[in-house]
Amino acid sequence: MKEKTELAHIGRRPEWTNGIVNPPVYRASTCLFEDFAAFERANRDPDAGLYYGRRGTPTHWALLEALVALEKGGAEGWLFPSGLAALSGTLLALLKAGDHLLVPDSAYGPTRHFTANILPRYGIETSFYDPLAGEGIAADFRSNTRLVLVESPGSLTFEVQDVPAIARVARAHGALVVADNTWGAGGLLCRVLELGADVSVHACTKYVVGHSDAMLGAAIARPQVADRLRTHVFATGWTAGPDDAWLALRGLRTLEVRLKRHEAQALEIARWLEERPEVERVLHPALPSCPGHEIFVRDFRGACGLFGVVLKHGRYRELAALVDGMKLFRMGFSWGGFESLILPVDPAPIRTVRPWPAQRALLRLHVGLEDTDDLKEDLAAALERHEAALAGGS
Ligand SMILES: *Cc1c(COP(=O)(O)O)cnc(C)c1O
Numbered sequence: 001m002k003e004k005t006e007l008a009h010i011g012r013r014p015e016w017t018n019g020i021v022n023p024p025v026y027r028a029s030t031c032l033f034e035d036f037a038a039f040e041r042a043n044r045d046p047d048a049g050l051y052y053g054r055r056g057t058p059t060h061w062a063l064l065e066a067l068v069a070l071e072k073g074g075a076e077g078w079l080f081p082s083g084l085a086a087l088s089g090t091l092l093a094l095l096k097a098g099d100h101l102l103v104p105d106s107a108y109g110p111t112r113h114f115t116a117n118i119l120p121r122y123g124i125e126t127s128f129y130d131p132l133a134g135e136g137i138a139a140d141f142r143s144n145t146r147l148v149l150v151e152s153p154g155s156l157t158f159e160v161q162d163v164p165a166i167a168r169v170a171r172a173h174g175a176l177v178v179a180d181n182t183w184g185a186g187g188l189l190c191r192v193l194e195l196g197a198d199v200s201v202h203a204c205t206k207y208v209v210g211h212s213d214a215m216l217g218a219a220i221a222r223p224q225v226a227d228r229l230r231t232h233v234f235a236t237g238w239t240a241g242p243d244d245a246w247l248a249l250r251g252l253r254t255l256e257v258r259l260k261r262h263e264a265q266a267l268e269i270a271r272w273l274e275e276r277p278e279v280e281r282v283l284h285p286a287l288p289s290c291p292g293h294e295i296f297v298r299d300f301r302g303a304c305g306l307f308g309v310v311l312k313h314g315r316y317r318e319l320a321a322l323v324d325g326m327k328l329f330r331m332g333f334s335w336g337g338f339e340s341l342i343l344p345v346d347p348a349p350i351r352t353v354r355p356w357p358a359q360r361a362l363l364r365l366h367v368g369l370e371d372t373d374d375l376k377e378d379l380a381a382a383l384e385r386h387e388a389a390l391a392g393g394s
Contacts, residue, residue: 003070003188007256010069011062011249025246026057055234059242063249067208067218070186070252071200073193074220078233079240083182083203086217088114090178090199091147093232094225097123099146104131104161105353106154108180112350115149130354132291134162138169145173150197151180152190152299153292156347156364157356158283158308160292163299167196176225182206185259185336186252187220189302198225206336207304210251210258213337214244258338258369262305265375266367272376273309278383280360283308305367306335308345311383314361314390316346321389322363328370328378335366340375342366342382 001009016023031050033039042051050057056064060079068077080086091114095101103115105128115126129140131154148170152161167177179197184190185207192200202208204216217240221229270284281289284307285296296303314322322344323331329342342365348358356362367375 004256006069007253011066016058016062023058023062025242026059027242028057029053054237054239057242060240060245063245066249066252067186068220070188071193071220072187072191073222074200075223076226076230077218077220078229078238079245080217080238081240082215083205083217084110085238086201086219087111087180089233089236089238090201090219090229093229094147094176095124098144100125100142100144102127102129102137102140102145102148104129104149104151104154105351106131106157106159107149107151108155109350111180128353131159131161134165135169137166141173145175147176147178149178153183153285156308156345156362158285158290160285160290160296162295163192163195163197183304183306185304186255188255188259189304190300193222195299198222204248205334207255207259208248208251210255211337212334212339214247216240216244216248259304261369262367263303265372266303266305266307268372269367269375270307276383278312278387279309280312281310283310307365309363309365311361314386315359316344316361318390319344319361322382322386325385326378326382328375329365338369340366340368340370
């Protein structure tokens with residue numbers, strides 16, 4: 001089946017839907033066994049059917065079947081209550097005391113916090129590497145490096161990573177590669193397992209749910225690591241609410257059309273911003289000004305609606321006039337919903353390997369499904385407010 005057909009049909013097994021189009025929300029803790037023999041059968045093979053709510057219901061299975069099918073090269077997947085839980089859960093499943101982990105300097109902030117500050121308590125050591133290192137990452141490997149995290153493009157700064165090159169080096173050192181593929185939107189924009197990753201982690205909270213109203217994470221693994229992840233996920237008790245799984249499945253059905261619109265509108269706004277006198281640089285992977293653009297062209301099948309804008313004037317502290325008074329681009333963290341968002345960000349204090357110049361004001365934009373004329377009007381007024389405030393303040 002082609003991808004668009006999969007999006008419409010996958011996960012709708014008759015035994016899960018009972019003849020309606022969508023699998024319903026199965027809310028369950030207890031699942032009842034008919035008799036002693038059925039109880040014994042279930043104990044021998046708990047994954048054969050309903051066993052206990054924590055191991056999932058047809059609502060969860062339908063979503064997982066779809067997510068695994070979309071992330072080409074994936075064998076099995078698990079749901080988590082958030083994207084961050086999927087990431088931390090995957091790392092804990094694959095690492096042990098004494099191991100060393102490599103994390104890109106451009107990683108999602110909470111990922112950075114977990115790996116730098118929490119993992120050391122378990123005897124797991126993290127060091128950060130240049131997201132643009134490519135094969136040069138070999139210099140960062142130690143004798144106990146067991147895992148490399150990739151996140152492409154990077155959070156806030158959008159460096160596109162050479163995942164195939166990094167995966168080749170990792171393989172040569174006997175290390176695994178875990179990818180945060182959230183920007184890649186459930187595998188639709190980036191088939192990161194085919195690029196060499198062993199596990200693809202998604203914050204389904206973003207584009208899969210797509211409506212800013214649920215938290216959910218997923219990890220999709222290649223067959224070689226599926227056993228380790230399955231054992232760990234069940235042993236540690238990760239699970240997700242059936243209502244959230246259902247919202248994600250509902251979102252997935254329209255993911256492709258939404259993404260196409262986000263992509264087109266974000267590119268239109270990004271190109272328009274490039275022409276604005278207030279803008280220094282646009283960090284959009286599909287534009288040549290983005291670090292790693294040539295890798296994006298090689299490895300990605302499209303772009304989503306999230307990108308960065310570097311302003312010519314002002315610092316992070318001077319962005320109040322710009323963001324206060326926005327009509328459509330509102331401030332908030334989670335992106336991937338239908339609405340536009342703006343976030344003033346400052347990567348400078350957290351970077352340790354590839355420094356971000358502190359004097360540069362950076363905005364993260366998510367372009368939603370509104371009319372682009374209205375969005376441009378909102379942004380133009382914001383950029384003018386910003387310049388006026390700087391002129392007034394100097
Ligand atoms: C939002 C995000 C996460 C975390 O997902 P939550 O569902 O918010 O926990 C992880 N990685 C990236 C790149 C994200 O943008």
